[in-house]
Amino acid sequence: MKILVVDDDTLIRKWMTLLLEQSAKTLEILQAENGADALSLVQENPDLDLIITDIKMPLMNGLELCECVKRLYPSVCIVILSSYDDFSYVKQALRLGATDYILKAEMNAEDIANALQKAQQFKIQHTLSNMPSQGSQLMDKSLLLQEFLAQPNASTQTFLFSLDPQLSPQNLSIFLLKLSFPSSAGISDILQMISLTLNEQGLHAVCLAYTREIIVVFCNNLQQYSHSYDSSSYFGSLSAGIERQAGCRVAAWTAMYIRQATQLQDNLNKALDSLHFKQYYSLNVVDSAQLSDSEPKQFLSMKLLKDISDALSHQQFQEACDALTQYIEESHQLFCAPKEIEKYFTVVGYRLIAACPSVESDTTVFDRLDRLLSACLHLPTKEEFTQAAAAFISYFLKLAVSNRKKLSPSVLSCLQYIDAHYMEKLSLDQLAAHVFLNRTYLSELFKREMGISFNDFLNRQRIIHACEYIQTSHYSMAKIAEMTGFSDQNYFTKIFKKITGQTPRQYKNNQTAGQPQA
Structure with a gap:
């Protein structure tokens, strides 16, 4: 940074x-004893960053200097030295x-x-105000990153060159x-x-x-400058700058150094x-043990699915909700991955919806529960x-x-059978044979007790x-139709x-709209 100090004293x-x-150690400091000399130095050094000037000086005072500099060199910052009576x-x-x-x-x-x-x-x-197109160029590069992460075995060198030809896979730091x-x-x-802040520090960076x-x-x-910059303190000050200038807080940050180009895709993920883990658990540092998929974490999810299945098979809704609440508490205590917690919560949430007695006869109940469940994601x-x-959980339990x-035991057995075989080609005849009842009698009994026909309930x-x-997979709609017992995708839709x-596509798009977007 180049600075001009102007004072007649x-x-x-x-x-x-x-x-x-x-x-600061890396400053170039010029001096002038009046405004006229200062203006000459400014003209000789148009790359000046800062002028610190007194007001009352011979030949040209600080106000006249300020007016001239701002007219000729508007990018120069000016700070005034003042006495109490000025x-x-x-x-x-x-x-x-x-x-x-x-x-x-009081100067210190x-x-x-x-x-x-x-x-x-x-x-x-000042630079931002005179660079209206650079922001859109930087934003366009985000698509390259998303494509790179989505493609298995994508070329790291091609990706980095597309971002910036000067970026190299060697000595690459990522924040x-x-x-x-x-x-x-x-x-x-x-x-x-x-980007400008990092470039000001001599770091070639792409954001x-x-x-x-x-x-x-x-x-x-960054490795070249490692003797003078610690990553945590440096990006701590960068975070403070973002908060001051942009009015938003940096909720979490992480850094890594890539030694081999082949590691980039995996390490970025x-x-x-x-x-996400740091922000979710409000942690500054993440222990590798916290991120590991330990045996207790795996057991926790398996136990949840078993407890939910046992409770719902007997319509024990309170017990099912207690099991889900306990899973959330214990998974947080074990620092389970947020994505895993969300995945199992979603799976169980839809099983609860499927078991809710009000859902069969009232579409608005499904919509309400579905919206509440979606609100838990991301x-x-x-x-x-x-x-x-x-x-x-509270709304589900109330309903x-x-x-x-x-x-009756027969209808309860039918519900358990449907839950286990809904993905198969299932008919009322099969169900009647399972509970040893006449087909017509079972149809009437099922509708009387459930308030909905067998076919409508199954669908x-x-x-x-x-x-x-x-919500929880990347399967195609055709595959999902097949997995849920529909032999024809058009009928599924x-x-x-x-x-x-x-439609299934509209539903998926509406769910995706709730996620953070680029």
Whole structure:
């Protein structure tokens, strides 16, 4: 950073220079004893970053200097040195374009550090205002990252070259920041600000948005500067800059150093999981043991599925909800991966919906439960997830208990059989044979006790499980139709729309809309 100190008092100039040198090591400091000499130096050094100037000086005062510099070199930041009786001049200087002022009598190292920081912010903001197209160019590169992560065995060198021909797979450092919106600035402006800040420090960096909230920074030069920059402290100050200038907080961040190009894709995915993990559990550092898929974590999910199956087979809704609540608490205590918690919660959630007595006869009940379940997905913290999960469980339990039916052993056995065989070609004749009843009698008994015909009930159960697969898997719609017992995809779409009011594709798009977007 290049700085010009202007004051007709030699001692003030020397004191100011000393404070500047104490605040930062990489400064080039020029001096002038009046405004006229200062203006000549500005013309000789148009790349000046900051002018710290007194007001009352011979030949040309600080106000005249400020007016001339701002007219000729608007990118230069100006800070005024003021005495207590100069405040009317200070207000005039601020109107002319000065960024801030420092009281001479109280001047200290902290004031100088703040002045340097404001000068850097001013330069970034001025550059942003004159670079209207760069933000969209940076945003376009996010598509390259998403394509790279989605393609198995994608070429790292091709990907990096597409981002920036100067990026190399060797000595590559990568940083990920999770932003907490809302922000007073757009994501394009934030990307530009980070890129300019890093470039100001001599680091060749490429910044892009993985989603609207996650920023990824690729940097080749960090190892070269490792003797002067610690990654945690450096990006801590960068986070503070984002909060000051963009008005949004960095909720979590992580960093890694790539030694081999072949590791990039795998490590990026791990870093994204680590970033979510940190924010979800409010951790600054993640222990590798916390991320491991330990035996207790695996046992927890298996126990949940068994407990839910046992409880629902006997319409024990309270016990099922207690098992789900206990799973959430214990999975958080074991630091289970948020994606795993969400996956098993979703699977169990749809099993609860399928077992809810009100769902068979009232489509609005399914819609309400489905919305509450969807609201539990993609939440950033465990507190938000726990609160949303409790709302779903509470509403389900209220409906299930108040509408619990006294079912005959035959119908209860039918429900258990349907739950185990809904994905197969299932007929009323098979069901009647299973419970040793006449087909016509079973049809009447089932509708009387359940309030819905066997075929309508079977279709509804299949569609509820289809919703589960849409939420938790990447199967095609044709595959999901097959897995839920529909031999014809067109018929699957027709029944899906009849029950949910949407086609399977519309339902999937609506669920995806709730996720963070790039």
